[in-house]
Structures are given as C-alpha cells and as structure tokens.
Amino acid sequence: MGYQFSKNSEDTFKKIQGQFPDKRSLILPCLYFLQRDQGFVDNEGMQYIADRIGSPISLAQVYGVATFYTMYNKKPVGNFHIQICSNISCYLAGSDGVTQAFCSELGISKGQTTKDKSFTVEEVQCLGACGFGPVAQINDRYYENIKPQDVSGLIQALKAEAK
Amino acid sequence: MAEKLLLTKHIDHPESHTLKHYQSVGGYQSSKKAITTMAPEEIVALVKESGLRGRGGAGFPTGMKWSFIPKTDKPKYLICNGDEGEPGTFKDRKLLENLPHMLIEGMIIAARAIDCHQGYIYIRGEFNKGIDIVSFAVEEAYKAGLLGKNIQGSGYDFDLAVYAGAGAYICGEESALINSLEGRRGHPRLKPPFPAISGLYNCPTVVNNVETLCNVPHILEMGSAEYKKIGTEKSPGTRIFSVSGHVNRPGVYEIELGTPLIDLINIQCQGVKDGKALKAVIPGGSSAPILTAEEVGRANMDFESIASLKSMLGSGAVIILSEETDLVETTYRLASFYAHESCGQCTPCREGTHWVKDLLGKIRKGEGSQKELDLILSLSRNMEGGTTICPLADACVMAVRPTIQKFTSEFTAKFKTNPEEINKQELIGQAG
Numbered sequence: 001m002g003y004q005f006s007k008n009s010e011d012t013f014k015k016i017q018g019q020f021p022d023k024r025s026l027i028l029p030c031l032y033f034l035q036r037d038q039g040f041v042d043n044e045g046m047q048y049i050a051d052r053i054g055s056p057i058s059l060a061q062v063y064g065v066a067t068f069y070t071m072y073n074k075k076p077v078g079n080f081h082i083q084i085c086s087n088i089s090c091y092l093a094g095s096d097g098v099t100q101a102f103c104s105e106l107g108i109s110k111g112q113t114t115k116d117k118s119f120t121v122e123e124v125q126c127l128g129a130c131g132f133g134p135v136a137q138i139n140d141r142y143y144e145n146i147k148p149q150d151v152s153g154l155i156q157a158l159k160a161e162a163k
Numbered sequence: 164m165a166e167k168l169l170l171t172k173h174i175d176h177p178e179s180h181t182l183k184h185y186q187s188v189g190g191y192q193s194s195k196k197a198i199t200t201m202a203p204e205e206i207v208a209l210v211k212e213s214g215l216r217g218r219g220g221a222g223f224p225t226g227m228k229w230s231f232i233p234k235t236d237k238p239k240y241l242i243c244n245g246d247e248g249e250p251g252t253f254k255d256r257k258l259l260e261n262l263p264h265m266l267i268e269g270m271i272i273a274a275r276a277i278d279c280h281q282g283y284i285y286i287r288g289e290f291n292k293g294i295d296i297v298s299f300a301v302e303e304a305y306k307a308g309l310l311g312k313n314i315q316g317s318g319y320d321f322d323l324a325v326y327a328g329a330g331a332y333i334c335g336e337e338s339a340l341i342n343s344l345e346g347r348r349g350h351p352r353l354k355p356p357f358p359a360i361s362g363l364y365n366c367p368t369v370v371n372n373v374e375t376l377c378n379v380p381h382i383l384e385m386g387s388a389e390y391k392k393i394g395t396e397k398s399p400g401t402r403i404f405s406v407s408g409h410v411n412r413p414g415v416y417e418i419e420l421g422t423p424l425i426d427l428i429n430i431q432c433q434g435v436k437d438g439k440a441l442k443a444v445i446p447g448g449s450s451a452p453i454l455t456a457e458e459v460g461r462a463n464m465d466f467e468s469i470a471s472l473k474s475m476l477g478s479g480a481v482i483i484l485s486e487e488t489d490l491v492e493t494t495y496r497l498a499s500f501y502a503h504e505s506c507g508q509c510t511p512c513r514e515g516t517h518w519v520k521d522l523l524g525k526i527r528k529g530e531g532s533q534k535e536l537d538l539i540l541s542l543s544r545n546m547e548g549g550t551t552i553c554p555l556a557d558a559c560v561m562a563v564r565p566t567i568q569k570f571t572s573e574f575t576a577k578f579k580t581n582p583e584e585i586n587k588q589e590l591i592g593q594a595g
Contacts, residue, residue, distance in 0.1 A: 022364055024347070028346055032327065088250050088482060091492070092482075092484070093407075130480065142292070
C-alpha cells in the first residue's frame with residue numbers, strides 16, 4: 001500500500017473541496033498535505049494527489065506545479081529544515097556569519113543534511129522579515145535577530161525539542 | 164511631527180487580531196453600512212473620490228480598478244494579494260498577523276462594490292503564523308454571521324477562503340497569482356485581457372494588496388473628504404513603510420504620505436545605525452532605483468516626489484544604507500534574487516537576469532573590468548520597456564543600473580588591476 005493522506009490531511013481535503021469552482025486549485029494545498037505527511041514530495045505521492053483530485057488532473061500537472069515552487073521539497077530534508085535569508089536586508093544585518101555559524105556548528109555545507117538526518121541548512125531568498133534580520137525559518141517558525149554566537153544554543157534547544 | 168495612525172492605531176494591542184477587540188473599536192460598522200445602505204456604484208465612487216492608490220507596488224487608483232469590472236452574470240472574484248515578497252517589505256505580514264479582521268472587513272466592502280460573492284486571501288507560504296491567524300479570523304467572522312450567507316441580515320452573500328502560496332516571488336504579480344490560485348505554475352499572463360475582464364477561472368477579477376484593502380473600512384467611516392485631508396493632494400492617506408538596513412530602530416511605521424524621507428529615518432527610526440553617515444536609500448523595495456544621500460534630502464514619501472527623483476514608492480520598503488555599505492555586494496544580492504525568481508517564460512528575463520548576476524559576481528570577486536560593466540548596461544537595455552510579459556526583468560534593471568550609474572567608482576574600484584587580461588571568449592564562456 002502506497003501513500004495515503006493522513007487523517008488530518010483527509011479532513012482538510014474534504015473541508016476545502018467546496019472552496020474552488022475548479023478542482024485544479026486543489027493541487028497546491030494537496031502538495032502541502034503530502035509534504036506535511038512525509039516531509040517531501042515524490043512521484044508516488046504526486047500520482048496519489050492526481051488520482052484523488054481526479055480527471056482531468058494528471059501526474060504531469062501535479063509534477064509541473066511541484067517543481068515550480070521552491071517550498072515543496074523534492075527530496076527528503078532533515079527533521080529541522082533551517083532556511084536562512086541571504087537577501088539585502090539580512091545581508092546588511094550579518095546573515096553570512098549566521099549561515100556560516102550554522103554550517104560549522106553542524107559540520108555541513110550550505111544545501112546539505114547532517115548524517116543523522118536531523119538538520120538541513122539552506123540559504124533562501126527574502127522571507128519578508130527584513131526589519132529583524134538576520135532571519136531564519138526553521139520548519140514553520142521564524143527566528144529573528146539571530147547572532148552567530150546564538151547559533152550553538154539554538155541548535156542545542158532544537159535537539160532537546162526533538163527528544 | 165505627529166504620526167497619523169489610521170490603520171495601525173490599535174496594532175500594538177495584544178488582542179488586536181481578535182474579533183472581540185476589533186469590534187470593540189468599531190470594527191465591521193463600515194461593512195455593515197456598505198452592504199445595508201449603499202449601492203455598489205456609491206462605494207466605487209467614494210473610493211475613487213478618496214484617491215486611494217494601490218499599496219502593493221504599482222500605485223494604481225483602487226476605485227478605478229474596481230470600476231473596470233463589467234456588469235455581467237458571470238461570477239466575479241476578489242483576491243487579496245498577501246504574497247509579500249519584495250526584498251525589504253514586511254508590512255503586510257504585520258497587518259495579517261495583527262489586523263486580520265480589518266482586512267476581512269475591507270474585502271467585504273470591496274466585494275460588495277464589484278458585486279462579488281467569493282473572495283480569496285492569497286498569503287505567501289512562508290507566513291505560517293499569518294496564515295493561521297487569518298484562517299482563524301475568517302472562521303470567527305463566519306461564526307459571527309459577518310461572512311457567508313445573508314451577512315448581518317442584509318441578504319448579501321460573501322464567502323472567503325485562505326490560500327497559501329508556495330515560495331514564488333513572481334506570484335505577487337497579479338496574473339501569476341491568479342494562475343497560482345488556479346493550481347498552475349506561477350507564470351504571468353499576457354495582457355490584455357486584464358484580470359478585470361478575464362481573471363480567475365476566466366471571470367472578472369480584482370486583485371488588491373493587503374494594505375490597500377485595510378484602508379477601505381476607514382474611507383467608508385471617514386468619508387472621502389476627511390480621508391483626503393491626510394497625505395498630499397495626489398497621494399492621499401497614510402502609508403505603512405517597512406524600514407530595514409542600517410537604522411537604529413528598523414520596523415513598520417505608518418506615516419502620512421508626503422512626509423520627508425529624512426524625517427522617517429531620523430524621527431521614527433532614530434537615525435542611521437551607530438551614528439554613521441548615510442550613503443544611500445532604496446525607497447520602495449528592491450525594484451526601486453537607489454537614491455543618493457543628496458537625493459534623500461530632497462525626497463518626500465509620496466508617489467509624486469519619489470517619481471520626480473526617477474525612483475518609486477513601490478511596496479513602501481525603505482532600505483537604509485550607511486557609508487559602510489558595499490554597494491557591489493548589495494547589488495549582486497539583488498541581481499541574484501531576480502535571477503532566482505525569474506519564472507523563465509521570456510528570454511530577456513530568463514537569460515538577462517542570470518547574465519547580470521554572473522557579471523556582477525565577476526566584478527564582486529575582483530575579476531571584472533569595464534567590459535563587464537558595459538555589458539550589464541547593454542543587456543539591461545534589452546530587458547526593459549516591454550520586452551517581457553511582466554515587469555520582473557525591468558525590476559532587475561532598476562535594482563542594478565541606477566546603482567552602477569550613481570556609484571560607478573564603487574564598481575570600478577573592484578576591477579581587476581590589468582583589464583587587458585580579460586579575453587572576450589572567457590567572458591562569454593563564464594557568463595553563459
């Protein structure tokens with residue numbers, strides 16, 4: 001048996017179906033369900049989405065959408081997905097040092113995942129929190145005004161949270 | 164100078180996002196007035212008279228945008244554009260998280276004005292907190308009979324749903340946003356037809372920014388004459404500026420349109436960080452041409468004053484750059500942004516943004532020469548002025564070229580010491 005929506009996803013899917021006159025609009029929300037349920041989007045999950053939404057939605061259409069948007073992870077990421085803004089305002093506030101601190105603390109380079117699959121570090125474009133840089137988005141949460149010396153403590157706190 | 168607080172009067176109240184608090188300060192009175200006592204044409208006329216202009220970037224008159232919606236039997240749609248993504252901009256996030264009911268009320272009024280019964284609030288996917296807060300507020304409004312069937316006993320129906328984007332700057336462009344909401348890749352559409360004629364699901368559609376819609380309840384409450392007393396003649400009202408970069412107090416500030424830029428820096432933001440001298444300011448988001456410190460002294464924060472300095476008020480994002488700023492680096496960061504966010508439909512943008520980024524990257528690493536700088540300027544002429552479907556390539560040019568022109572010496576100072584060493588073949592090989 002392959003991928004199926006979790007109960008939570010199934011409930012939300014039923015709830016939002018009536019909100020759109022064209023069911024094609026369900027592709028983006030469904031990709032979020034898939035990502036929330038298993039951490040990333042893959043072909044099997046996308047085929048399931050196409051089947052659930054139903055004809056005329058095909059895997060190709062779901063795949064086309066998934067590959068356009070950066071927030072859908074096309075491959076597995078760590079339990080904590082650390083995304084640090086590198087754009088102008090965060091750069092001015094010292095984001096390069098923060099990215100470096102995350103990488104050296106975890107012993108990985110930008111774009112990599114730790115061996116134990118706990119952390120992925122990535123640089124991203126503007127997160128829309130420019131007054132409070134440097135900013136990192138870790139899973140669903142924003143962390144603002146991060147200093148390089150805060151990084152070690154932050155990672156310890158995340159590790160403790162995971163236990 | 165007193166701050167004219169219109170939208171943000173109660174924003175710092177810890178309960179400002181709740182229906183209870185919003186109603187306790189007079190919320191949902193304007194929407195009630197709109198759906199029970201006003202004809203749609205009256206609402207459009209009032210907003211036209213108020214002179215309200217879009218707060219998303221282009222500054223298009225809101226009432227006029229509404230008036231383009233044809234009278235047909237087709238369904239009509241209203242979309243709130245909460246896909247805030249222009250580097251430097253973070254005011255809509257604040258409004259979504261703190262004043263969701265003001266937005267909902269503005270949408271009810273706008274919907275009534277264009278005779279629409281279904282609205283969507285499109286919020287960028289990264290704003291998880293904002294999405295949760297707005298979704299909760301929509302539920303609260305449904306339960307209180309402020310949304311749904313027969314709103315407040317008026318016989319008027321309006322449904323509202325929240326939709327999360329998924330990380331694409333280009334979806335802030337209204338036709339790309341419509342494609343995204345339809346479940347497609349976020350490609351901007353060729354215009355005409357404009358969304359007012361054929362937008363969401365090929366039906367007449369209005370797309371308005373969060374802040375624009377939040378102004379609407381206040382216009383109904385105050386009347387257009389009173390509203391126009393705030394701001395300047397051609398730019399009435401207040402504007403919520405997102406200030407970031409080298410200032411002592413970055414943040415979101417609502418000030419009267421027409422306020423001198425230098426006052427925003429020195430009064431609200433308490434001056435340039437660490438007492439440094441000002442080098443430059445980007446006055447309206449990353450796509451707005453940079454202003455020199457001398458130009459900043461002449462700039463007032465209204466559409467016309469900034470336009471007279473050949474820049475724009477854009478999304479209201481003010482990025483302050485002190486004397487210590489490396490402008491080659493900041494320009495490279497912005498060019499990288501546009502290269503990353505180009506949707507890839509049009510050749511001048513898909514190719515041009517990457518060339519500009521790569522050429523700036525070369526200069527930044529000390530490997531560039533006058534040839535690279537000239538090539539950027541030459542490329543930029545083919546990336547602007549209608550060579551593409553949407554203005555993303557133009558925005559890249561505006562973020563790069565004025566900086567090179569106004570601060571040339573910063574770029575030439577990074578040139579490779581012996582420019583003869585650069586050979587053209589190598590340049591083409593690397594930049595392509």
